[in-house]
Amino acid sequence: MLDFSATYTDQYQLAMAQVYFQNGQKDTTAVFDYFFRKLPFGNGYAIFAGLEDLLEVLENLRFNEKDLNYLKNQGFPRDFIEYLSQFRFRGNIYSSREGDVVFPTRPVLQVEATMIEAQLIETILLNLLNFQTLIATKASRIRLVAGERGLLDFGLRRAQGPGGYYASRAAVIGGFNGTSNVIAGRDFNIPVAGTMAHSFVQSYEDELTSFRAFAKGRPKDCVLLVDSYDTLKSGIPNAIIVGKEMEIAGEKLAGIRLDSGDLAYLAKQSRKMLNEAGLTYVKIAVSNQLDEFVIKSLLEQNAPIDTFGVGTNLVTGNPDGALDGVYKLVESGGKPRLKISESLSKITIPHKKQVYRLSNSKGELIGADAITLREETRIDSMHDPKESLKSLNVSEYSLEALLQPVMLNGKRMEASRGLTQIAEYSKHRLASLPAEYKRFYNPHIYKVGISTNLKKEREDLLNKYRK
Amino acid sequence: MLDFSATYTDQYQLAMAQVYFQNGQKDTTAVFDYFFRKLPFGNGYAIFAGLEDLLEVLENLRFNEKDLNYLKNQGFPRDFIEYLSQFRFRGNIYSSREGDVVFPTRPVLQVEATMIEAQLIETILLNLLNFQTLIATKASRIRLVAGERGLLDFGLRRAQGPGGYYASRAAVIGGFNGTSNVIAGRDFNIPVAGTMAHSFVQSYEDELTSFRAFAKGRPKDCVLLVDSYDTLKSGIPNAIIVGKEMEIAGEKLAGIRLDSGDLAYLAKQSRKMLNEAGLTYVKIAVSNQLDEFVIKSLLEQNAPIDTFGVGTNLVTGNPDGALDGVYKLVESGGKPRLKISESLSKITIPHKKQVYRLSNSKGELIGADAITLREETRIDSMHDPKESLKSLNVSEYSLEALLQPVMLNGKRMEASRGLTQIAEYSKHRLASLPAEYKRFYNPHIYKVGISTNLKKEREDLLNKYRK
Structure with a gap:
């Protein structure tokens, strides 16, 4: 092609x-x-x-x-x-x-x-x-504001066609830790990472069932997307249930992901709820139109975020x-x-x-x-x-x-x-x-x-x- | 790859x-x-x-x-x-x-x-x-302001990597007439077009010699780049000399290209000089950071431009x-x-x-x-x-x-x-x-x-x- x-x-x-x-x-x-x-x-x-x-x-x-x-x-x-x-x-x-x-x-x-x-x-x-x-320059700017926190490229779907292939590579040169882009991972030996989509949660009759199915299938890298219905009333409580069930099975819930709403507020509340449940090791990942300015702001608000998934603004070099x-x-x-x-x-x-x-x-x-x-x-x-x-x-x-x-x-x-x-x-x-x-x-x-x-x-x- | x-x-x-x-x-x-x-x-x-x-x-x-x-x-x-x-x-x-x-x-x-x-x-x-x-949407916006004038995609060098391949295709759907992108021309049957680079003019001892060499080699689609030294004092006079020589040889100079300076002013002056020399058929092409706003402005100034070569702003969809x-x-x-x-x-x-x-x-x-x-x-x-x-x-x-x-x-x-x-x-x-x-x-x-x-x-x- x-x-x-x-x-x-x-x-x-x-x-x-x-x-x-x-x-x-x-x-x-x-x-x-x-x-x-x-x-x-x-x-x-x-x-x-x-x-x-x-x-x-x-x-x-x-x-x-x-x-x-x-x-x-x-x-x-x-x-x-x-x-x-x-x-x-x-x-x-x-x-x-x-x-x-x-x-x-x-x-x-x-x-x-x-x-x-x-x-x-x-x-x-x-x-x-x-x-x-x-x-690589855009990625480097993002890395400088993100400190040692995890940075993942999630941009392939919004990349400029096959330009996304090289964007994932360049992001790593600029300091990103990994990508969702499997073909770039395959060819450039980049760690690939990802969580789950809203469609996965939606395709089950309820959120908890979807979380359990995912935890069962992917126990080693289970990151649950918690904002499909209501992050603090449904997503986090269900993630805690699954996290506890995983502990019983000798496994560990890797993380949760926030993809909408006020990320600073939700990250703080989520961290608190997870900690109170003893799930202090569960990481918090966020995504949704991030760039170096949003990440800077989130960190200035002391949002307890471990990993940022950055898409469009990274891979298209927005605004340049x-x-x-x-x-x-x-x-x-x-x-x-x-x-x-x-x-x-x-x-x-x-x-x-x-x-x-x-x-x-x-x-x-x-x-x-x-x-x-x-x-x-x-x-x-x-x-x-x-x-x-x-x-x-x-x-x-x-x-x-x-x-x-x-x-x-x-x-x-x-x-x-x-x-x-x-x-x-x-x-x-x-x-x-x-x-x-x-x-x-x-x-x-x-x-x-x-x-x-x-x-x-x-x-x-x-x-x-x-x- | x-x-x-x-x-x-x-x-x-x-x-x-x-x-x-x-x-x-x-x-x-x-x-x-x-x-x-x-x-x-x-x-x-x-x-x-x-x-x-x-x-x-x-x-x-x-x-x-x-x-x-x-x-x-x-x-x-x-x-x-x-x-x-x-x-x-x-x-x-x-x-x-x-x-x-x-x-x-x-x-x-x-x-x-x-x-x-x-x-x-x-x-x-x-x-x-x-x-x-x-x-395609960006190209369509440009087409609507350009009317029936020629529109060529010159963007591959500034495209987001291989995204440029599809950009050239999409530009045609949005109303462009052709592209400089040879591989896209090959695969999508797009008319390919181009002129000459400054490096070509520079590589000869003087501008006239470079124009003559190009006209000899490409008599059927000879478009001369006239701004390497001084558009109105050197580029256009030399283009006129070559245009006249081509007439004697039974050929026709296809056009000239302006790539710097005040394009509206230079197009008007160039048109006048070409017409006075009897070269009314020689087309004027312009390039240099064009987008729909610049083209609109040039046409509102009645700049006598026949063809626009649009690059970066087209193929990257700037500013979106x-x-x-x-x-x-x-x-x-x-x-x-x-x-x-x-x-x-x-x-x-x-x-x-x-x-x-x-x-x-x-x-x-x-x-x-x-x-x-x-x-x-x-x-x-x-x-x-x-x-x-x-x-x-x-x-x-x-x-x-x-x-x-x-x-x-x-x-x-x-x-x-x-x-x-x-x-x-x-x-x-x-x-x-x-x-x-x-x-x-x-x-x-x-x-x-x-x-x-x-x-x-x-x-x-x-x-x-x-x-």
């Missing part, structure tokens, strides 16, 4: 590729930067996600028979179709590590390939990285439906290239580059990334790429090179990283980021600058173009 | 299915309604989309080996796994026709199946229908990332079921049902759908399902039955409808909807009511539940 064949691209990529091919430019090399301009959700950082999926796609990217027939019928010339039938991505990719905290303006990833290869992968690269980075990541040519045929614009903030940064993260002598991050020419290994100053008079002396700081080769000549440099490993790395990187960049409202702005050499190269090129 | 095996579901569907299975309820029948509560975008109607994809998925839905092994490792019991290995969807589906205008509260589709079947398909049904209906469609149990084991709630507006409507669209003696729609028991064929009054005192005499109107069987015993009733046919049907249905429901701001509210018999059944059941 859906595959990632090489026609998962925009038509103009093929049109341009055809022209390069016919013009004898099929081996012309190019370098493209992937970066974004604006952080989503008013957040102070983004969590980079989607890289493993991209690398897997690129290693296997082909035009299959169906594609080639289709393109032939679309009027692409025979010799170009023949070329496409042999198409493989054989380029190099330098990238930030998946799960790292990343910031606007600086390249998150750089592609070196032939012009044709680089263009043909643009759309799928943007499609996969923009979306997963968006959702897309990360504005772009893919810009910075070198072709061995020459640096610039995209000029009326607005200084939209002028690209040419050349093969490196990005360094700066830390002080104690090993603490100072809140700055510096973009340099790739061969630079030390820098004295960094300059604001948008306001040419702003600069910072950085000669005293230690540099961590962020862009590392992850694919050379179309082959991955190392085996696929598992999701748990990526999520752990992300947690560690986020922990190292000073608190002011993680502030919920109005976070401090992380500095991104360019080296003196790169600034000069860019200005020289800009002057040449303007002439 | 991604498939629609039966694990494309939520974990609780499997947990509930296991309990039904072990409890001897595997053949218990159920009826579920699919409906939504709120129209997106402040629009007066929604365009129903995604049905064909759903039916295709349901006909082929299986737990494959990978799924079964995974579920075994997840601790599901052996006999249940064996049952799942034979699982097929063998239920019935009654549905509105894909492309129709649909409204809140009334069932858009009804599923009759075993409880297990009906639960296992819930997630994928919601996932496919909610998203495509959202995007999800349709709130739900799937509620209305009958099980042959008995009507009700989901009660504190809020009358959230109480479900029990029973197998029909939905009639009302028209007057001249065949004009009166702006009302009536929900009835399935066997009712005539109705006297319809009643507001939320405000029990509001009712309307409808005895004089003609009734069109909207819910038709599209799948019986797991088999489709007719061959797949092509996308062009669905889009044509949608256009026809939208044309029949009175103008006040299509108003851009504050559209009139379409009435949805329930029949007297259904009202009585619902009230009786509610009283029984409340006792």
Whole structure:
């Protein structure tokens, strides 16, 4: 039904590729930067996600028979179709590590390939990285307000079609503990979790019978949905009956779930009733249109909630439906290239580059990334790429090179990283980021600058173009 | 990488299915309604989309080996796994026709199946229908402001991962003419279109050389991107040179594209310059963060634009990332079921049902759908399902039955409808909807009511539940 064949691209990529091919430019090399301009959700950082999926796609990217027939019928010339039938991505990719905290303006990833290869992968690269980075960032915001409490992704039913598959993965990178999404659980080794639906309770003649049936069938992970009739008058009392019956059978009721009403009030009352019945170990889960703002409010009210199930607002990245990541040519045929614009903030940064993260002598991050020419290994100053008079002396700081080769000549440099490993790395990187960049409202702005050499190269090129 | 095996579901569907299975309820029948509560975008109607994809998925839905092994490792019991290995969807589906205008509260589709079947398909049904209906509705809003001008979907790069595949399809149902998305074009027979990227222009030493190369390679659909350096001083003059050269070669420049700056001003100036050069036939396309509001504004300024390329805001349904469609149990084991709630507006409507669209003696729609028991064929009054005192005499109107069987015993009733046919049907249905429901701001509210018999059944059941 859906595959990632090489026609998962925009038509103009093929049109341009055809022209390069016919013009004898099929081996012309190019370098493209992937970066974004604006952080989503008013957040102070983004969590980079989607890289493993991209690398897997690129290693296997082909035009299959169906594609080639289709393109032939679309009027692409025979010799170009023949070329496409042999198409493989054989380029190099330098990238930030998946799960790292990343910031606007600086390249998150750089592609070196032939012009044709680089263009043909643009759309799928943007499609996969923009979306997963968006959702991992949303998940991370939610994780920061939820503390150590459980966070489950319940979003598949409201996700943007099969986008939900990757949303569940990205949520884990951003700090979620599990998902209701079984196919994502299967493929990404994410813990899957769930409770019961109202329909289950409704399908029995009464609530207690439905609870008993569920407890009998699923004694090890029995979470009862208590709001079908009346949470405090029926749901919780029936859950207590079943919890007590489970104790007699040597089992333990795992939890109850609240899905409507005033969650803070109901959680408090439910906790009290469960505790009074000796069921102090029964966890309270809540769901219903949650997001980081609602969770923050619930916790500020000291609602005794153990687990949050987050759906629509997580998996669609509400209210920011897309990360504005772009893919810009910075070198072709061995020459640096610039995209000029009326607005200084939209002028690209040419050349093969490196990005360094700066830390002080104690090993603490100072809140700055510096973009340099790739061969630079030390820098004295960094300059604001948008306001040419702003600069910072950085000669005293230690540099961590962020862009590392992850694919050379179309082959991955190392085996696929598992999701748990990526999520752990992300947690560690986020922990190292000073608190002011993680502030919920109005976070401090992380500095991104360019080296003196790169600034000069860019200005020289800009002057040449303007002439 | 991604498939629609039966694990494309939520974990609780499997947990509930296991309990039904072990409890001897595997053949218990159920009826579920699919409906939504709120129209997106402040629009007066929604365009129903995604049905064909759903039916295709349901006909082929299986737990494959990978799924079964995974579920075994997840601790599901052996006999249940064996049952799942034979699982097929063998239920019935009654549905509105894909492309129709649909409204809140009334069932858009009804599923009759075993409880297990009906639960296992819930997630994928919601996932496919909610998203495509959202995007088709967004596309329809854009179509209504754009009149007969060309509308192209350029969104794949900013789509929510593979959600973009279905977004391109849904956009056509809502009235778009084509897409840049090649794989969607291939699979859904959508006209694909595109121009060139800035990177193409940048990769040549000068703009004119890049335009000439493109015109040579793509003489039949050559649309030149004119804003890489300076639209009016460089882009348009160079496009005119190439347009004139193409005339000499017996070809025609198809168009130019503006992707930045003041689109209204630049379109007017570009049109003037092209016309003065005798290139009156060259079309003007624009792109850059368009949505229905920007397009409306451009046209109110009489910007001479022929084609709009719409990306992010279309394919992500900005600012509404999800349709709130739900799937509620209305009958099980042959008995009507009700989901009660504190809020009358959230109480479900029990029973197998029909939905009639009302028209007057001249065949004009009166702006009302009536929900009835399935066997009712005539109705006297319809009643507001939320405000029990509001009712309307409808005895004089003609009734069109909207819910038709599209799948019986797991088999489709007719061959797949092509996308062009669905889009044509949608256009026809939208044309029949009175103008006040299509108003851009504050559209009139379409009435949805329930029949007297259904009202009585619902009230009786509610009283029984409340006792």
